[in-house]
Amino acid sequence: MPQPSAPRKALGRPPRISREEVIETARRIVDTEGVGRLTMRRLAMEIGSTAMALYHHVRNKEELLVLLLDDYAARTLQRPELPAQPRERIVVAAATIHEALAACPWIVEVLTADDLMSTSALWFVEQIVDGLVECGLPPERAVHGYRAIWYYTAGEIVVRTTAARRRTDDDRPTYRERAFAELDPSELPRLAQVADHWAPLTAEDTYLEGLRALVDGLLTPR
Amino acid sequence: MPQPSAPRKALGRPPRISREEVIETARRIVDTEGVGRLTMRRLAMEIGSTAMALYHHVRNKEELLVLLLDDYAARTLQRPELPAQPRERIVVAAATIHEALAACPWIVEVLTADDLMSTSALWFVEQIVDGLVECGLPPERAVHGYRAIWYYTAGEIVVRTTAARRRTDDDRPTYRERAFAELDPSELPRLAQVADHWAPLTAEDTYLEGLRALVDGLLTPR
DNA sequence: GTGAGTTTCTATACATGTAAAGAAAGTAGC
DNA sequence: GCTACTTTCTTTACATGTATAGAAACTCAC
Incomplete structure (x- = not known):
């Protein structure tokens, strides 16, 4: 998992997608087409990556859904x-x-x-x-x-x-x-x-x- | 779904497995190896049939689990x-x-x-x-x-x-x-x-x- | 017996989540 | 530049639930 405020320059291959991008894109899919259409492959395609790449930003699909729920709560729970x-x-x-x-x-x-x-x-x-x-x-x-x-x-x-x-x-x-x-x-x-x-x-x-x-x-x- | 008390002789190809057999075998698997080991293919193999054949006796896996729960309740719920x-x-x-x-x-x-x-x-x-x-x-x-x-x-x-x-x-x-x-x-x-x-x-x-x-x-x- | 109808079973195929292996792309020390 | 190391991404593969098509095995009407 990425360290948000690395003291020195980030080590390793620089990421091309971020957890935020994953969540945002997932949200868009869920909002427009329903949760049934949210698959890892579909999500990856939308982002322009591969399904397995997502697993570096999200533990698994369940965690992705939890993050979506969090995101939803943060935006709408007044x-x-x-x-x-x-x-x-x-x-x-x-x-x-x-x-x-x-x-x-x-x-x-x-x-x-x-x-x-x-x-x-x-x-x-x-x-x-x-x-x-x-x-x-x-x-x-x-x-x-x-x-x-x-x-x-x-x-x-x-x-x-x-x-x-x-x-x-x-x-x-x-x-x-x-x-x-x-x-x-x-x-x-x-x-x-x-x-x-x-x-x-x-x-x-x-x-x-x-x-x-x-x-x-x-x-x-x- | 089979009619238990058909008035005349049963129509169609005679079944080789029964819903009861499916449930019993499923129960045995769950009891001995846990629900995680219960797959349609595994269950079919145990019965000596194919995965898809099960679907004539059980609507889908979820229904099978519901039936298992029923069975469990009927046996243990005093x-x-x-x-x-x-x-x-x-x-x-x-x-x-x-x-x-x-x-x-x-x-x-x-x-x-x-x-x-x-x-x-x-x-x-x-x-x-x-x-x-x-x-x-x-x-x-x-x-x-x-x-x-x-x-x-x-x-x-x-x-x-x-x-x-x-x-x-x-x-x-x-x-x-x-x-x-x-x-x-x-x-x-x-x-x-x-x-x-x-x-x-x-x-x-x-x-x-x-x-x-x-x-x-x-x-x-x- | 023959053909129609009905039910059960088989074979094949597909979508899905994700494990495993390794390639790619960077930094750090030399 | 070169090597070691780290992180990210790609490829491939597999297990699983189940859809679909059609074969198989029966009964019934004739």
Whole structure:
């Protein structure tokens, strides 16, 4: 990996492409043609290089996607006016991250990679942890609380967008549909009762309600 | 796909392998050598067929993994004695699913695919929804509550196991580590304060606490 | 039996991520 | 200039999932 501020003249063959150029070009491809069109060869061609050359600037494709996400976050994640009340501040901070992430559907492949810990997201993490501490949680429980919020948020996005993707590229009945069709009302009465409304209920966006519940639960002394 | 109870004699060329055989063999490979060794070609060889022949019994590799998960759930997911108290029943039901899923680390590729809706898991879903209703939630809010629990559960497993996997096959510092190293205490005081304990805190298993908080929050009238 | 229809299986081909080997293009010391 | 060293880039190759075309093995209607 290149050293940005080498004290002396750079050693070795001078690079013809940079990590920034790779990321920028990748972003352009993703923006205009979707993440499905982003392949290493295609990206290399666009840059005027070879696929393997990219691997000197990016560890692998997954890292490239993480960098893209970082880049995306840095460009679009605005810091909103947060409410003064700490509990509400937590909710708004988490919801803002959630909204930003939900807006880029190609995120799933990356989201599972790690905590979302791009530099631009750290501020939101700070707000959440700080809010939890201000509400009376000791610091380590605040960190645990943040993690719970992150699990919930990441899970919502991953499950939801994958389900959506599956729906678009496949018409056959899903497991869920089959399972509900064969459902035995005497053994699973509640599910039988709501079976008809399951799909629409599931389609509703209830992220915020769940988030509020979670935050409330985290803050209620046990 | 084959019709299990065809009224007349089966039409077409008689199959030489069955979906069951495919799944069983796949399971054996996964159990003995890990999911990384499960390739379509390898599986076909083991069965004594060709890779493409598998595609008549399984839609694609992802479906095969889903079927494997179903199979796994059907074999190992025991229905525990659930507490009578509904709130506690919800917690135990969710925790049981969580424990079962967390035990098979290859699950990540599948988990994001859909709700976990294998037939054997439906009973747990029933218990959760029923518990929420018994605690006073109207049915549609109970379904939303179940979804929140599922998001949290799936998110925990996905994030945690992917992080673990990444740690094993890569020694270089993660983004998180780098981000924390460069952290500016004047801008992000709370994070700076807990920076040293972040890694150990994150390593702790706090699924149950988070789950309890979430369930509590879902059940507190707003 | 023959031909049509149906299902399963085989052979081949392709796109993709990336490993491995080594060539290319520079600097540093002499 | 020459050699050693370092970094970047190119070439080639491979494993993998899966699309496509068509062969194979059956049943059925006649």
